[in-house]
Amino acid sequence: MEGYSVTLNTEMKDDDQIQWRFGTENSLIAEINKRVDRFTVYDDVLDGRFRDRLKLDNQTGSLTITNITTEHTGNYKQKSNTVENHFRLTVYVEISVMEGDSVTLKTGLTEIEDDDQIQWTTTFGTELILIAELKKRSYRITDDFLNKRFRGRLNLDKQTGSLTITDITSEHAGVYNVYNKRVDINFALALYVEISVMEGDSVTLNSSLTEMKDDDQIQWWFGTERTLIAEINKEFNRFTVYDDVLDGRFRDRLKLDKQTGSLTITNITTEHAGDYKLQIATRKMSLKAFRVSVSDSVHCCGPTEAVIRLVLSALVGVATVIILVYDIRSRRAERDRAHIHTSEIELSFLTNLFCIFVRINKLWLYMFIFFRKY
Template identity: 55%
Template sequence: MKDDDVQWRFGDENTVIAEIYKRPDRITVYDDVLDGRFRDRLKLDKQTGSLTITNTTTEHAGDYQLRINSESKIFGLFVFDEVKSVSVKEGDSVSLNSNLTEMKYDDVILWRFGDENTLIADIYKRADRLTVYDDVLDGRFRDRLKLDKQTGSLTITNTTTEHEGDYKLLMLTGRRRRRFSSKSFRVSVYDSVHCCGPTEAVIRLVLSALVGVATVIIVVYEIRSRRAERDQAHIHTSGSIEI
């Protein structure tokens, strides 16, 4: 509206990074603050006040506060920098490691799955609360999720092809200066009949090639042996004839 003031702030220090004042018709992005981490990355919609951060890096992860007049909202942004591929045999267990040695008092762990980012497990250390949501997604995770209370790592037991997909780990650590970090895992499930992981597939291919070469060698040796036997028999027969 014509009298609305919109302001976007970032991080623990609530640094102003963008704002709109409708009455003077002024829109500003402060992309040189915070050592220029937002330089040429901020786009502010003049009509709606929505903020877009382009070409994101892990430096842009954190709390974004939106203030519209006297109201405010908080957005937590996580940035995934890589996807780790994990392969597991159907029926076996697979562990997705947080790489934490021990969660601290104010730490929060969230595990999400699939394109819809469905929450399947979380830990709120301060409340001493650990929850696995194994009834979501039509119960495909029922009695299969194990969450390590100390490290936040997740284990899926008795895996099936239904458990293939992307798993996202979101971690909030620290008390006053909250740190946002994240990991992404892509899990694939194979059965023992059709194949294996990529390493085992290469080994099988090499072994098959070696077996093929060995077979050719044996056949060639067999042919040469028989030819040699024929030649010796012919010489022996020729030598026994007297004229």
């Protein structure tokens, strides 16, 4: 994902000389000479697109690219004395929205040239589907495929080629690509799943996977700072939680499901409220987003719950008045018939009134628990 980091892994022997190269120009971006203990990065090449972003591992020779952008999409080659490895790196622009929102996928172009031909595609299963195409003098939108899920929702900017999707539903989440001779950008579009939880409870963020594949890589990120809190690399059988980040707010609270990659947060507090992102990388990229809200024990009511409480309170109030009126009339009639002493009536009345309120409060509590549960 754009803004994240990626490591291209390799192994290095004691006498190795390693070169890292990028792109069709085969530009040298880093090299290692283990014999003379020299490790060099050339991050000013290609107009400085790698400046302050390259890190070499002195032990393994692996190359890490930090704060990655779509400019770093392309082919990487690592060559040593004995082996040559090739990597194809695809960088996705991450976009997360709420259901019903609109989103614009931008090409980054200011104006379409005369010979430009821009194509927008999305994937459905293993199939790549053209959904929009723009030339200088013409454009077309193919929004009737796949049960018409895009019908009336796609708009093309004729000047820049950017694509807007309106009234988004879960059917529109997925991967999109825009391509022409000047741009090649991938977008990962996800919808937020909203989750509300009480402070002290546990919550599981579901990956929607039934079982991870052998080459799956999963990363869980938290907050606007995009802090990595957990990851799985199935190929190396590595399952890691980083619960000491962010001043230890997740310490001893994170649990990873090794079969599905789902993440559980236990004994949750208001510090854990916020946005969580799940990135699943195999041959394809997918993104899931969760927005978790945590209510404390005092302010535990959402809008729906507040309405329920108001209705219940009104019903309890009406019931109380009816019962009191009935009780008073009954007591007066009983007093007239039996000529019971006034003080005895008042004591009995207060005792019964207290019992009535206890029963009403119990009824209110049971109804509240019922609505909270269902």
